[in-house]
Amino acid sequence: MGRKSIADIRREEFATAAFEVLSVHGMQGTTLQRVADHTGASKASVLHYFSNKQTLIETALRQANATLRKEAVALMNLASTPWERFYGILEANFSPTTFRPEVAHGWISMCAEVPHNPQFQRIQTVIYRRLHSNLVSALKDTGMTEAEAEHGANAVSLLIDGIWLRCGLQIGGLNREDAAAHIEAVVNKLFGDLAERQAAKAKMSALAQALTLNAA
Amino acid sequence: MGRKSIADIRREEFATAAFEVLSVHGMQGTTLQRVADHTGASKASVLHYFSNKQTLIETALRQANATLRKEAVALMNLASTPWERFYGILEANFSPTTFRPEVAHGWISMCAEVPHNPQFQRIQTVIYRRLHSNLVSALKDTGMTEAEAEHGANAVSLLIDGIWLRCGLQIGGLNREDAAAHIEAVVNKLFGDLAERQAAKAKMSALAQALTLNAA
DNA sequence: TAATTTATTGACTAATGGGTCAATCTATCC
DNA sequence: GGATAGATTGACCCATTAGTCAATAAATTA
Numbered sequence: 001m002g003r004k005s006i007a008d009i010r011r012e013e014f015a016t017a018a019f020e021v022l023s024v025h026g027m028q029g030t031t032l033q034r035v036a037d038h039t040g041a042s043k044a045s046v047l048h049y050f051s052n053k054q055t056l057i058e059t060a061l062r063q064a065n066a067t068l069r070k071e072a073v074a075l076m077n078l079a080s081t082p083w084e085r086f087y088g089i090l091e092a093n094f095s096p097t098t099f100r101p102e103v104a105h106g107w108i109s110m111c112a113e114v115p116h117n118p119q120f121q122r123i124q125t126v127i128y129r130r131l132h133s134n135l136v137s138a139l140k141d142t143g144m145t146e147a148e149a150e151h152g153a154n155a156v157s158l159l160i161d162g163i164w165l166r167c168g169l170q171i172g173g174l175n176r177e178d179a180a181a182h183i184e185a186v187v188n189k190l191f192g193d194l195a196e197r198q199a200a201k202a203k204m205s206a207l208a209q210a211l212t213l214n215a216a
Numbered sequence: 217m218g219r220k221s222i223a224d225i226r227r228e229e230f231a232t233a234a235f236e237v238l239s240v241h242g243m244q245g246t247t248l249q250r251v252a253d254h255t256g257a258s259k260a261s262v263l264h265y266f267s268n269k270q271t272l273i274e275t276a277l278r279q280a281n282a283t284l285r286k287e288a289v290a291l292m293n294l295a296s297t298p299w300e301r302f303y304g305i306l307e308a309n310f311s312p313t314t315f316r317p318e319v320a321h322g323w324i325s326m327c328a329e330v331p332h333n334p335q336f337q338r339i340q341t342v343i344y345r346r347l348h349s350n351l352v353s354a355l356k357d358t359g360m361t362e363a364e365a366e367h368g369a370n371a372v373s374l375l376i377d378g379i380w381l382r383c384g385l386q387i388g389g390l391n392r393e394d395a396a397a398h399i400e401a402v403v404n405k406l407f408g409d410l411a412e413r414q415a416a417k418a419k420m421s422a423l424a425q426a427l428t429l430n431a432a
Numbered sequence: 433t434a435a436t437t438t439a440t441t442g443a444c445t446a447a448t449g450g451g452t453c454a455a456t457c458t459a460t461c462c
Numbered sequence: 463g464g465a466t467a468g469a470t471t472g473a474c475c476c477a478t479t480a481g482t483c484a485a486t487a488a489a490t491t492a
Contacts, residue, residue: 042471112328114385155402161381162374169330186371189406258441
């Protein structure tokens with residue numbers, strides 16, 4: 001495996017800075033100058049590592065998404081039953097480190113650009129597909145039919161999208177607990193009130209908390 | 217009632233043009249020049265009616281929302297039972313005239329700006345509150361408890377948001393029928409499979425279609 | 433018809449922001 | 463130590479765009 005060169009590290013720094021700036025200032029407000037200031041470097045230095053603003057932001061989004069994915073994978077590896085995998089997905093989507101208004105705002109900013117930017121479109125598609133197939137796979141393994149699993153996955157992913165949107169808009173001041181409760185209420189209606197599911201939820205919730213505490 | 221002056225009509229023209237440009241080109245791409253071109257007028261003329269770009273776009277969004285609202289009110293006036301009101305709300309949110317990728321993109325563009333623009337924040341809040349209170353009111357009148365109605369309204373409004381987002385992103389190529397089906401599947405699980413509800417759905421769906429045919 | 437208001441526009445300004453470039457500065461390698 | 467490669471940056475350049483302004487055209491009114 002190739003080790004990280006100095007240049008790679010620098011690129012990462014600028015990319016993370018870019019995502020933070022994007023989250024706070026939106027797409028219009030994300031200027032090369034601001035990103036540079038945010039790292040203490042100069043605008044020209046940023047452009048030394050990224051040929052243009054486009055690729056910088058693209059890299060920033062991919063990197064941010066990779067972070068999310070790593071967290072999700074870590075959780076999934078600890079899941080041993082289908083329902084635990086299901087709740088692993090949910091917990092990852094509402095992890096305290098990522099489920100924050102600024103981060104949500106960053107993603108919404110990307111969404112607004114999707115129709116004008118094929119690269120963003122691709123990123124968005126990848127994210128969506130992964131979520132969907134993970135959900136379907138987990139639900140199917142609980143014993144549902146393909147169709148049931150599809151319906152369930154659709155419903156849950158739509159809810160997640162809706163909640164992230166609302167989080168970014170800071171409507172009704174919803175926090176992580178509220179978000180999880182909203183979803184759980186629907187999930188209960190959708191899939192019935194199984195004791196096995198409750199246990200899986202409790203386990204993955206605890207694991208997620210342990211992981212974030214560990215990371216901090 | 218004050219009649220519309222020539223100036224008012226002109227303002228409306230520019231505002232509708234602005235929303236159309238916004239829907240196609242996003243917030244960044246919505247320049248005064250483009251809006252002017254889209255109406256055949258000059259940039260300076262636009263600024264003659266709107267002191268700045270800010271108020272132009274704000275007016276455009278309010279106007280677009282007012283159009284939606286009128287459609288919703290027309291449907292609601294034809295509803296006579298709580299479930300009919302409920303489906304009136306749904307139908308209005310998926311009306312063929314408004315539930316289009318470009319329009320959805322326009323709204324997402326606004327959402328992305330909400331954190332930087334108190335006016336947009338206000339518009340967004342108004343829209344959300346109206347939807348929520350309409351849903352709660354209809355559901356409560358079907359005999360649910362306050363809490364049940366709240367939960368139901370939350371679930372449905374989150375789904376609607378998620379679907380609009382997905383529509384704007386043109387993910388999975390979902391069309392109106394798919395969107396309605398997604399929602400209906402969840403609604404069936406949430407509220408049970410009542411014959412009365414089915415009838416209400418059929419009626420409001422037919423009325424909505426009649427209204428849009430009439431408008432065309 | 434003359435006067436006054438209103439509409440429209442081309443030309444201009446100022447600021448912003450992406451991107452280039454040549455000059456330095458630093459570190460590594462022979 | 464000297465050379466070479468990469469890092470960093472200030473100074474530019476150019477395109478874009480919001481907003482101004484004064485001049486002209488059109489319409490309304492007295």
